[in-house]
């Protein structure tokens with residue numbers, strides 16, 4: 001069996017079947033059905049925030065929340081992310097202005113944001129990359145001072161808290177991805193948590209073709225609703241989330257034990273004040289025995305598929321014509337980072353094997 005960078009968490013077959021059984025009685029499969037409403041309420045509780053709305057995936061959630069805030073002009077963001085973040089900004093007709101990243105957490109370098117603000121700037125879209133929480137206090141201070149919105153791409157951060165506060169409460173809004181590859185999944189899916197109840201109300205009709213009520217169409221919306229089958233998967237997976245995070249933690253601890261202090265291998269330090277979800281395990285190769293690409297190749301020869309998340313930088317993507325050299329820290333990390341396999345039931349023996357392949361002869 002190959003070992004991939006991750007493996008979707010799933011409930012037992014019986015648990016899922018039990019959860020979807022009633023759909024055969026009601027024949028109600030989508031458009032804000034009972035499962036959808038139940039999951040939305042449960043997530044509101046879990047995220048400790050009143051305004052949660054579900055989406056068909058994280059990307060459309062991000063596109064819609066950016067649109068709902070009526071942003072204009074320029075948006076300051078990070079290039080060290082999955083391309084979805086940049087695409088969501090560009091597809092809203094906005095110009096992304098790329099800020100370099102912090103060399104330790106790989107999140108947006110808050111100290112470099114102010115120099116990028118222009119009269120056209122309307123928002124900051126930071127990313128809690130790998131689940132590393134951004135410097136929210138500095139970002140909030142800048143946003144307040146300059147009258148900017150803060151919309152977090154929190155695709156990797158579901159289940160995390162910062163200084164005792166769920167990350168869903170940071171900024172004006174946060175987007176969570178519930179893709180199959182995430183710590184918590186609804187197969188495909190996503191959600192927005194936002195401060196303003198009016199924004200949530202707006203997104204309810206934006207994701208339903210712009211229809212707020214029968215016989216009324218107020219917005220040129222698309223379709224980004226979550227189905228009952230996806231919501232049912234979410235209800236099941238939520239029951240096992242704590243267990244799943246505990247399993248990931250054990251794997252991460254073993255990686256840290258094995259790789260701590262190895263020459264040329266740089267690990268992200270654990271963040272003070274953050275309760276982590278152990279979403280990804282990135283390793284930067286900087287003068288190690290092998291380069292990042294050599295290590296990835298050695299692993300692949302053994303059927304182990306680590307990934308170069310996030311390479312290339314989004315400001316180096318062919319479709320855009322931006323310039324990744326303007327964010328040198330991000331460029332360096334992107335060219336030397338490898339995210340190692342991580343999922344709750346990855347055996348500790350396999351973790352040991354992975355470590356000896358990337359460190360050994």
Ligand code: T4K
Pocket residue numbers: 004005006007008057058059060081082084085127153155156177178179180181189190305307309
């Ligand atoms: N913002 C950020 C920062 C993000 O990272 C993402 C998504 C988004 C926004 C957008 O959210 P969504 O719209 O996706 O909800 C994957 C995911 O498709 C994507 O969700 C994720 N980020 C990105 C980082 O990774 P790929 O192309 O690397 O996935 P793939 O198909 O190669 O899968 C990786 C491994 O996962 C496979 O080798 C095996 C395992 N896997 C995969 C699938 C599809 C499973 O175990 N089960 C599965 O069903 O993009």
